[in-house]
Amino acid sequence: MEKIIQLQRKFAPELTQIIEARYNLLRHIQHTQPVGRRALATLLHMGERVVRAQVDWLKDAGLVEFSPLGMSVTAEGQAIMADLAEYIRLLRDLVGLEIELSRQLNLRKVIIIPGDSEIDRAVRRELGRATAGVLGQYLTDQMVVAVSGGSTMAKVAEAINFSFPATTVVPARGGLGEVVEYQANTIAAVMAGKLGGRYRMLHIPDGVNEETLEAILDGDTNLRAVAEMIKHADILVHGIGEAAEMAERRGVPPETFAKIERCGAVGEALGQYCALPGKIVHVTSSIGLRLDDLAGIGTVIAVAGGSAKAKAILAVVGAGGQDVLVTDEAAAKAIQLLIK
Template sequence: MNIIPSDYESSRLISKILMMYYMEDKSQAEIGQELGLSTAKINRLLKQARNQGYVEINIHTPFQHLLTLEKELESVTGLKHAVVVPKLGDNPKALLQSVGKAAATFFLEHIRDGDIICMGGGVTLSAMVESIPADQKYSVTVVPASGGVQGRYDTNVNSLVADLAIKLGGRSLSLHAPAVTDSPRERENLLALRQIKEVLDLADHAQVALVGIGAVRPATASMFQFASLSQEDISAITENKQAVGEMLVHLIDRQGRPVNSVLNQRIVGLELEDLKKIPLTIGIAALQNKVTPIIAALKGGYLKVLITDEETAKEVLARFQTGIPD
């Protein structure tokens, strides 16, 4: 193809500027001075080169594959944000701490003064709260999204709520009720109490929700370690073929639908449909036993954000796309 002189000169000038800018690492001001052109014209020609396809930018950072994985998760599942933590060893506890730290960073980047924050309990949320620096200054209110559970102090929802509020410099309220009552009637009586209603109403109007995503099998799952359930309840849950995970103690099936069970009729906490209405719902979960529960939570549309580890993210993505069962 014949190139008229003006085109040739223009292309040659752009090529020279590209070499100086990208290969010789000269600034736009330096290039302009050397070529007798204004910095504004150099900037305009660089933009023209990118628009005309003269420049291809390839990024080769150590964790670029994680950013690609995050974008794929967002595209396939409809998440607003995905945060994937690399696996740097075989220690599950260390991995949970890494996920908790990533969750803390994301959380602090997205909260604002005046926010109401509701949260659940559990190991991953405990790791997140532990990673929050104790010198934050936010005018926020932190409340439980469910009743308290028996177990260690550092994973109980009321304890986590109080610890998070202290670290953020905000205020907290406790929910003085069990996560699961002994009967539906007992639940109704508790929900009728003004103090319980006030806390759950705040949770219902939260701007940010922090939730764990739990497994329901085997019987050694964290849910059964911390919730005050009878052996009969535990057997009924683990033998229920529909239930594949839990959020705020609500059992969900593979499509994220609440399972029709006696347990779900006895929960004191935020309803899952109300969880969907919260503007920023951050789900935090890691390790392979959470793959099925995470997929269920995503299919149910409960999460805006997922923070997890690399291996779990890859498995979630593969099975979400293909529908391969566990």
């Protein structure tokens, strides 16, 4: 396959461009179906005439079908998507970049999704789908899975299409006071529902002082049991955020964030703020996992994308404890430049 791609680049570069363009169209139809041509053109910032010509070709090839509601990907189109995705990864040399980053970051595995999730919603969905796939590879019976909150993690839960009824899903941390759909408790419940398993809730927000947390734990045996379950989870799936954005979401006082910023914090995960190359500079109090707990977790899967998150990813991964990173092409290339 690699030799064929090299020949195509040299002898017919326009062919690879056409394949990439049609793959991108097919991917967007898959994630927004049923969708009209005009809506698709607006989504892709393309002329409607150009989109019409390409989707007509996809229809003639039996990859999409039209209905009064809009276009949808056919069963044949769905089947070819996996092969096309692998072709695009090879075409952009993402396989080589995965190997390079896994070695440089000391990770078991790096998975890179083509594109930039900051500007393309289809890439965000692909991040969720890829992370769900990694989770499925590591899941076995009777496991406890801890999950963090956030919009990307919501996509992960949404993408699960397999069943592990004996699984228990727990939130990795307390709530942030953000939209309910993105809270760790909600994501744990959705994920458990998709898996056909059970879930346990953690009804306490982040940021409560240590003395209050101790008092709550002393008086609530159920909460203490959930906290212990979280600390000994078999798998953790979590997102990574930019320090400034997460401080705002967590309601960190301005004077505290100014101190964190002076320490060089660029990334945040599990309530801990990290500076490059991986120094933890601030910790928010919470019942749940922290980065220094990750050595006791069987498999840790981190997911984050977009070039703006490159420093955040590098800082959090540098703090240690991560096993698998699922990211996108834009973030991976930005991380590569930062390392160099």
